Amino acid sequence: MQEQPAGGPNRTRWTPSGEEQKHTWGWVLQAVTGMLVLLLVTLHMIANHFVVQRGLRDFAAVVAYLSNPLVVVLEVLFLVVVTWHGLLGLRAVLFDFGFSRRVESWITRVLWVVGVAIVFYGLWLTWVIASYH
Amino acid sequence: MTDVMDPGFDTHSTEAPGRPFRFRVFRYKQGDRAPHFEEFSLHVAEDTTVLDALTAIRNRLDPTLVLRHSCFHASCGTCGLRVNDREAMACVTKVVDLKSPVIKVEPIANQALVADLVTDMVDFYARFNAIGRAFVQAVAGPPDAATPEGVGHYSRFENCIECGLCLSACPIVASDPRYLGPAALAAAWRAVEEPRGLDPNAILQLTDDEQGSWRCHAAFECSEACPANVDPAGAIMLLRQRQVGEQLRSMLGGRRR
Amino acid sequence: MSERLVEQSPAGREGVDSAAVQRRTDGASPRRRGVASWGDPRGRRLGGWAFVLHRVTGLGILIYLFLHLAVLSLLARGPSAWDDFVSIALSPFFLFFDVVLIFGLLAHGLNGIRVTLVGFGLVVDRQKAMFVALMVLGAIILIVAALRIFEVG
Numbered sequence: 001m002q003e004q005p006a007g008g009p010n011r012t013r014w015t016p017s018g019e020e021q022k023h024t025w026g027w028v029l030q031a032v033t034g035m036l037v038l039l040l041v042t043l044h045m046i047a048n049h050f051v052v053q054r055g056l057r058d059f060a061a062v063v064a065y066l067s068n069p070l071v072v073v074l075e076v077l078f079l080v081v082v083t084w085h086g087l088l089g090l091r092a093v094l095f096d097f098g099f100s101r102r103v104e105s106w107i108t109r110v111l112w113v114v115g116v117a118i119v120f121y122g123l124w125l126t127w128v129i130a131s132y133h
Numbered sequence: 134m135t136d137v138m139d140p141g142f143d144t145h146s147t148e149a150p151g152r153p154f155r156f157r158v159f160r161y162k163q164g165d166r167a168p169h170f171e172e173f174s175l176h177v178a179e180d181t182t183v184l185d186a187l188t189a190i191r192n193r194l195d196p197t198l199v200l201r202h203s204c205f206h207a208s209c210g211t212c213g214l215r216v217n218d219r220e221a222m223a224c225v226t227k228v229v230d231l232k233s234p235v236i237k238v239e240p241i242a243n244q245a246l247v248a249d250l251v252t253d254m255v256d257f258y259a260r261f262n263a264i265g266r267a268f269v270q271a272v273a274g275p276p277d278a279a280t281p282e283g284v285g286h287y288s289r290f291e292n293c294i295e296c297g298l299c300l301s302a303c304p305i306v307a308s309d310p311r312y313l314g315p316a317a318l319a320a321a322w323r324a325v326e327e328p329r330g331l332d333p334n335a336i337l338q339l340t341d342d343e344q345g346s347w348r349c350h351a352a353f354e355c356s357e358a359c360p361a362n363v364d365p366a367g368a369i370m371l372l373r374q375r376q377v378g379e380q381l382r383s384m385l386g387g388r389r390r
Numbered sequence: 391m392s393e394r395l396v397e398q399s400p401a402g403r404e405g406v407d408s409a410a411v412q413r414r415t416d417g418a419s420p421r422r423r424g425v426a427s428w429g430d431p432r433g434r435r436l437g438g439w440a441f442v443l444h445r446v447t448g449l450g451i452l453i454y455l456f457l458h459l460a461v462l463s464l465l466a467r468g469p470s471a472w473d474d475f476v477s478i479a480l481s482p483f484f485l486f487f488d489v490v491l492i493f494g495l496l497a498h499g500l501n502g503i504r505v506t507l508v509g510f511g512l513v514v515d516r517q518k519a520m521f522v523a524l525m526v527l528g529a530i531i532l533i534v535a536a537l538r539i540f541e542v543g
Contacts, residue, residue, distance in 0.1 A: 024380050027347050027373075031506040038499045055539070056476050059469035086452040093445060095343070096350075097425055098309035121459065128466045218433030242423045256420055304441060307423040350444070351505050353437030353517065366437075367514045374511030 026088070033085040040078040047071070066130050079122040087111045154228055156186060158198065159239040162248050170237070171195070177228045184212055184223035187238065187250070199249035207360050210294030213301070214250060215239040220298035220358035241301035257297045260317035264324070264336055292361040293319065299355035299365050305348055312348045313340065315355035315365030321345075322368035325375060334379075341376040440501055440521055447498035454491055482540075489536045496528035 047065070049055045057065060065071055094107050153174050161168035173190045184202055191198040202212040205224045212223040217237050228236060244252035299315040300306045306314045321340045325333040340346050349369045356366040423430070428442060464471045478484060504520050507513045513520055 024341055024347070024373075024376050026343075027509065028377065031509060034499075034502045034506060038502070041495060041499070054480060056479055058476050059465070059472040062465060062472070082455065086448070086455055089448050090452055092350075093449065096305055096308050096348070098311060118459065125462060125466060132468075215433070218430075220433075240421075242427075243420055245420045252421075302438075304428055304438065307427045308425045310420065310422065350441050351437065351508050351517075352441035354435060354441075357435045357437065370508055370511040370514050373509060377510065 030085060030088050030092070033081045033088075036081045037078075037085050040074065040081060043074065044078055063129060063132050066126060072126060072130070076119075076122065076126065080119055083115050083118045087115045154186070155235045156190060157235060157237045158187070158190065158250070159237075160198075160249055161246055162197075162199075168246075179227075179229055181228050182224055183214070183216055183221070183226045183228060183231075183236065183238065186228055186236070187223065199247070199251050201251045208294055210296030210361075213241050213296040213298045213360075215241060215301060220302045222296065222298070222360045225360070241297050243300050243303075243306045244297060252297070254295075254297060257295070257300060257316065260314055261295075261320055263313065264317050264321045264339060293363045294361050296360065298358040298360060299363075302354040302358035304352055304354065305350060309344075309348065311344045313342075313345050315349075315369065316363075318346055318349075318372060319363050319365035319368035322372045325372065337372070337376055337379060340372060341380075346372045346376060436518055436521065440504070443497050444501050444505065447494040447501075450494045451491075451498060454494070485539050488539055489532070492535050492539075493528075493532055496532055497525070500524040500528045 048057055052061055066075075088111075091107060091111050095104055099107070153176050156173045156175060157170045158173060159168055160171050173194050175186055175189060177186060184205070187198065187200050188202075191200055200212075202224060203209040204211070207222040207225045210222075214221060214223045215238070216223065216226055217231055217233055217235075220241065223238075238250065240246060240250045240252050244254060244256055247253050293316065295316065297316070299319075303312075303315055305312045318340060321336050324331050324336050346369050349366065351366065351370075353366045356364045359365060428445065434442070461475065464475050501521065501524065504513075504517060504524060507520070508517050
C-alpha cells in the first residue's frame with residue numbers, strides 16, 4: 001500500500017500508516033477496558049480496604065478472600081483488564097514519540113510479552129495463595 | 134527625502150506616549166547556527182496590534198526582520214505567530230490585551246523555518262493533499278446555500294483559513310511527524326459531511342488510521358488556537374464517531390465498504 | 391514561481407515534491423517542539439493540562455501496578471513475610487502515598503470518562519465544563535478518601 005518515506009529531516013510527504021483499520025478497535029478497547037478498570041478498581045478497593053479491619057488484609061484475610069471463586073474470577077479479570085489498558089496506554093504514549101515503524105512493531109511485541117507474563121504471574125500467585133490452608 | 138509610508142496604515146499613528154513594551158522577537162536566518170531573540174522597545178497605542186508593532190519595528194528599527202502578512206483582518210491566515218507562548222493571529226491581537234510588558238514573538242511551531250517569523254507552509258498544505266482535498270478548490274456553493282441551514286453548513290469548513298495555528302498548538306504534531314494533524318482531519322470531516330465530488334468512504338478509510346483520527350488525545354489545544362471557529366478537535370471526534378459506526382455496520386453485514 | 395511544488399492529483403496521495411521544497415528552504419526541517427513540549431506549561435490551556443495530567447497519572451499508575459505486583463509476591467513467602475509488610479504499609483508515610491495513588495486513579499479515571507465520551511463524538515461542545523465538573527467530583531472523593539485513610543473522618 002502506501003510506503004513510508006525514508007526517515008529524514010525534511011519529511012514533507014504524509015502517508016497513512018498503511019495498516020488496515022484495526023485502529024478503531026484498538027481505541028474502542030482502550031475505552032472499554034478503561035471503563036471496566038474504573039468499575040473493577042472500585043470493587044477491588046472496597047473489598048480490600050473498606051470491608052476489612054485496619055483497612056488492609058493480613059495473610060489469613062487474604063487466603064479467606066481468595067477462597068471465594070467469584071473473587072478469584074473478578075481479581076483475575078481485573079488483572080487482565082488493567083494490564084491490557086495500562087500497556088496499551090504505554091504503547092500509545094510511546095507511539096506519540098514518532099519512532100520508526102520498525103521500532104514501533106518491536107515496542108508492540110515487547111509489550112505483548114510483558115502483558116502475557118504479568119497475567120501468568122498473577123495466575124501463579126493466586127494459585128499459590130489459594131493452595132495455602 | 135520624504136518618509137515612505139507603508140501602504141494601508143500609518144506606522145506613526147501606532148506610537149503614542151505611554152507605556153513602552155519590550156518585544157522579544159525570534160530571529161533566525163538561513164546559515165545561522167542557532168536562532169536567538171532580539172529586543173525592541175516600542176510605545177504602543179490602545180489599538181496597536183502585534184502586527185502593527187512588528188511592522189513598525191521592521192520599518193523603523195530593523196529592516197532585516199522577515200515578516201509575513203496580508204489582509205489585516207484574520208481571514209487570509211498568513212500572519213499566524215506564537216505570541217507569549219500562545220498561538221495567535223498577529224493582525225487582530227492587540228498588544229495591550231496581552232496584559233504583559235514583555236511580548237515574546239515566535240514563528241508558529243512544527244513547521245520548517247524560512248527566516249525570522251516566517252515558516253514554510255508546504256508541510257502543512259501537503260497534509261490536505263494527503264486526504265485528497267486540494268487546498269485550492271473551486272468555490273462552488275452547495276445547492277442549498279440560499280437557505281439558513283445551508284449557509285451555516287456551507288460556511289463551517291470555509292471557516293478554515295489554513296493558518297497553521299492548530300498544528301502549532303497540537304502536542305502530538307509537536308512530537309510525531311507522522312500524525313496527520315487537526316487541520317487536515319477537520320478538512321476530512323468536512324469532506325465526509327459534504328463530499329462535493331470526493332469519495333467520502335475513501336476519506337473515512339484513509340483517516341481511520343493510527344496516524345489519522347486515532348492519534349488525537351483530546352487536548353483540544355487546536356480548537357482553542359483556531360481563530361476561525363473550525364473546532365478541529367470536534368471534527369476529529371465526529372470523524373471517529375462515523376468511523377466506529379461504519380466499522381460496526383460493515384461488521385454486522387451492512388453497507389459494503 | 392513556476393515550479394509546481396504540490397501535486398494536485400485526484401487521489402492527492404503523491405505528496406509534495408521534496409526536492410523542490412529542499413531547494414526553497416535550504417534544507418530547513420520542521421521545527422517540531424518535540425516531546426519536551428508536553429512538559430512546557432507556558433501557553434497551555436485547560437484541555438492541554440488534561441492531556442498532560444492523563445499522561446502523567448497513567449504512567450504513574452502503571453509504575454504503581456508493577457510495584458504492587460512485585461510486593462504481592464511476598465504473599466508467596468508465607469504469613470510472616472506478608473504480615474510484616476502489612477505493618478509497614480499502615481505507617482503514615484505509606485498512607486500518604488496511598489492518597490497520592492488515589493489522586494492519580496481519580497484524575498485518570500474521571501478524565502478518562504471525558505476522553506471516552508468525547509472520543510466517540512459525545513458531549514464535545516461541553517467538554518470543558520465536563521472536565522471541570524469531573525475534577526471537582528474527584529477532589530471531593532479524594533478528600534473523603536484521605537480522611538478515611540487517616541481515620542480522621
